[in-house]
Amino acid sequence: MQDVPLVLAVDESGAEVVTYDPAVTIEVAEQAGDDALFDPAPTSADSVPAGDETADDSVPEGAESDAGDEPAPPPDAGLPVVEPVILERFPHDGTAFTQGLEFADGVLIESLGLLGESSRRRVVPTTGEVTASARLNDDLFAAGLTVIGSQVVQLTWQQGVAVVSDLTTMIELSRFAYSGEGWGLCELDDGRLAMSNGSGFLTFRDATTFEVVGEVEVTIDGEPATNLNELECVGGSIYANVWLENNILEIDGATGGVQRIIDASALVPGDVGPDDVLNGIAYRAETDTFFLTGKRWTVMYEVDLG
Ligand SMILES: [Ca+2]
Numbered sequence: 001m002q003d004v005p006l007v008l009a010v011d012e013s014g015a016e017v018v019t020y021d022p023a024v025t026i027e028v029a030e031q032a033g034d035d036a037l038f039d040p041a042p043t044s045a046d047s048v049p050a051g052d053e054t055a056d057d058s059v060p061e062g063a064e065s066d067a068g069d070e071p072a073p074p075p076d077a078g079l080p081v082v083e084p085v086i087l088e089r090f091p092h093d094g095t096a097f098t099q100g101l102e103f104a105d106g107v108l109i110e111s112l113g114l115l116g117e118s119s120r121r122r123v124v125p126t127t128g129e130v131t132a133s134a135r136l137n138d139d140l141f142a143a144g145l146t147v148i149g150s151q152v153v154q155l156t157w158q159q160g161v162a163v164v165s166d167l168t169t170m171i172e173l174s175r176f177a178y179s180g181e182g183w184g185l186c187e188l189d190d191g192r193l194a195m196s197n198g199s200g201f202l203t204f205r206d207a208t209t210f211e212v213v214g215e216v217e218v219t220i221d222g223e224p225a226t227n228l229n230e231l232e233c234v235g236g237s238i239y240a241n242v243w244l245e246n247n248i249l250e251i252d253g254a255t256g257g258v259q260r261i262i263d264a265s266a267l268v269p270g271d272v273g274p275d276d277v278l279n280g281i282a283y284r285a286e287t288d289t290f291f292l293t294g295k296r297w298t299v300m301y302e303v304d305l306g
Contacts, residue, residue, distance in 0.1 A: 078221060079220065079221060079258060079259070079260060079261055080259075080260045080261070081260070081261045081262075081263055082260060082261075082262055082263070082305065082306055083262070083263050083264070083265075083266060084262060084264055084266075084267065084290070084292065084301070084303035084304070084305055085303060085304040085305075085306070086266075086267070086301055086302075086303055087289060087301075087302045087303060087304055088301070088302040089299050089300070089301060089302075090125060090126050090127070090128065090299070090300040090301075090302065091127065091128040091298065091299070091300065092128055092293045092297050092298055092299055092300040093123075093128055093130075093298075094296055094297065094298040095296065096110065096112050096295075096296065097112050097113045097114050097117065097295050097296060098110060098111070098112065098113075098279050098280040098293055098294060098295050098296075098297070099111040099112060099113040099142055099143050099144055099145075099157075099230070099279060099295075100142075100143065100144035100145040100146075100154070100155075100184065100185065100230055100279075100280070101230070101232075101280030101281060101282040101291065101293065102145065102146055102147050102186070102232070102282050103125075103282045103283065103284050103285070103291070104147040104152075104167055105122075105167065105168075106125075107122045107123060107124055107125065107131065108122070108123040108124075108125050108282055108291065108300075109121075109122060109123075109145060109147055109152055109167070110123050110280065111142045111143065111144060111145040111154050111155075112142060113141055113142045113143060113157065114141065115138060115139065115140075115141050116138040118135065118136040118140055118141055118142035118156075119133055119134060119135045119136060119142065120133065120134055120136075120142065120145060120152060120154050120163075120165065120170055121133035121134075121170065122170065125284075125291060125300065125302075128300065132168070132169060132170045133170055134165060134169075134170040134171055134172065136154075136156070136163060139159070140156045140159050140161060140163070141156055141157040141158065141159065142154055142155070142156055142157070142163075143155040143156055143157045143181075143182045143183050143184070143185075144182065144183055144184035144185040144186075144195075144196070144229075144230055144231060145185060146185045146186045146187050146193065146231075146233075147167060147187070148187055148193075148207050149167075150166065150167045150168070151164055151165065151166065151167055151173065152164070152165045152166075152167055152170070153176070153185060153193075153210075155182030155183070155184075155185050155195070156182055157181060157182060157183070158181055158182075160177055160178055160179060160180075160182075161175055161176070161177060161178075162175060162176040162177075162178060162182065162185075162210060163175055164176065176210035178205075178210060180197050181197040181198055182195065182197065183195075183196040183197050183198050183228070183229050183230070183243075184196040184228065184229050184230045184231035184240065185231060186231040186232050186233035186238065187207060187233055188204075188233045188235075188236060188238070188253055189233070189235045189236055190236070191207055192204045192205065192206065192207065192213060192214075193205040193206075193207050193210075194231055194233060194238050194253060195231075196228040196229060196230075196231055196240060198227060198228070198229065198243065199226060199227075199228065200217060200218050200219075200224045200225040200226040200227075200228060201215050201216065201217050201218070201228075202215060202216050202218060202228065202231075202238065202240075202251075202253075202256070203215045204216070216253070216254075216255070216256035217256050218240070218249065218251055218256045218257075218258065219256055219257055219258065220249070220258045220261075221258075225240075225242070225249060225258065226242075227242050227243040227244060227245070228240040228242065228243075228249070229241050229242065229243040229279060230278075230279045230280060230281050231281070232281040232282060232283050232290070233253070233283075234283045236252070236253045236254060237250055237251065237252065237253060237259070238250075238251040238253045239251070239262075239281050239283075239290075241264075241277075241278050241279060241281060243277065244277060246263065246264045246265040246267070246268055246277075246278055247261050247262065247263055247264065248261075248262040248264055248278075248281065249261060249262075250262065250305075262305055264278055264292060267292060267294075267301055267303075268294065269294075269297055269298065269299060272294065272295075272296060272297060273296070275295065276294055276295040276296040276297065277294055277295060278292065278293075278294040279293075279294050279295050280292060280293040280294065280300075284302075287302075288304075289302050289303060289304055290302070290303050290304075290305055291303075
């Protein structure tokens with residue numbers, strides 16, 4: 001195993017910082033807005049200690065070099081393994097470092113990461129047109145997001161801040177603080193939020209206060225899962241893509257047990273870098289379909305997962 005500092009250095013976003021190209025800019029309006037007023041210094045209670053728990057299991061040995069072209073095969077489990085049926089292909093911004101995706105108001109709400117480039121945006125699903133956006137200030141690295149009523153809650157990777165914004169304007173309204181890392185977020189049908197942090201555990205939070213109200217360990221045929229990343233809640237089920245793999249796990253939100261494995265290998269474009277992994281899952285209730293994309297992918301798929 002790699003030692004902890006190295007693991008941290010190649011964590012999801014760390015690797016991407018190394019490959020960050022300052023020439024790549026996001027075409028969003030200059031709407032730093034209230035984000036610029038935020039004091040980025042975390043409170044002591046929210047600081048993430050070195051050797052955070054998510055580091056120990058975040059990078060399987062050799063996983064990084066396999067990303068992109070040689071995805072790890074699904075675990076040898078007696079679970080159903082299905083492939084998405086592609087219904088449509090739509091354009092996706094090839095500079096968008098997708099960190100989270102969700103449907104609301106008939107449009108896609110997308111979170112974009114990287115320090116100095118993080119933002120959130122409303123996107124017309126069939127054209128990729130951005131109709132509203134707002135940037136985060138430069139020291140925030142955006143992660144997953146979810147929509148709660150008329151508001152968007154957007155996580156940051158290691159800053160312990162969740163930015164709450166208006167769903168229509170994307171303008172910031174308030175913030176929550178939390179401990180540990182933030183990766184994916186979605187709202188269950190019982191009103192609780194499910195949140196991932198790169199480990200095999202999902203944390204449940206109160207949607208109003210953001211306080212932790214429980215957790216569940218995700219298991220695949222009894223074995224612990226890990227690297228849970230972008231999330232999508234559909235009823236009581238939670239879909240989670242596995243960082244550096246092309247699999248999406250369909251998880252029973254009550255037990256943590258994986259019910260199906262969705263092998264999305266066929267969706268990965270051939271021209272993306274090793275860090276440009278599947279990282280956007282949005283369920284569209286009107287058609288009972290999913291929209292899937294990845295970091296810097298130029299395509300957004302609409303798929304049927306059966
Ligand atoms: Ca999602």
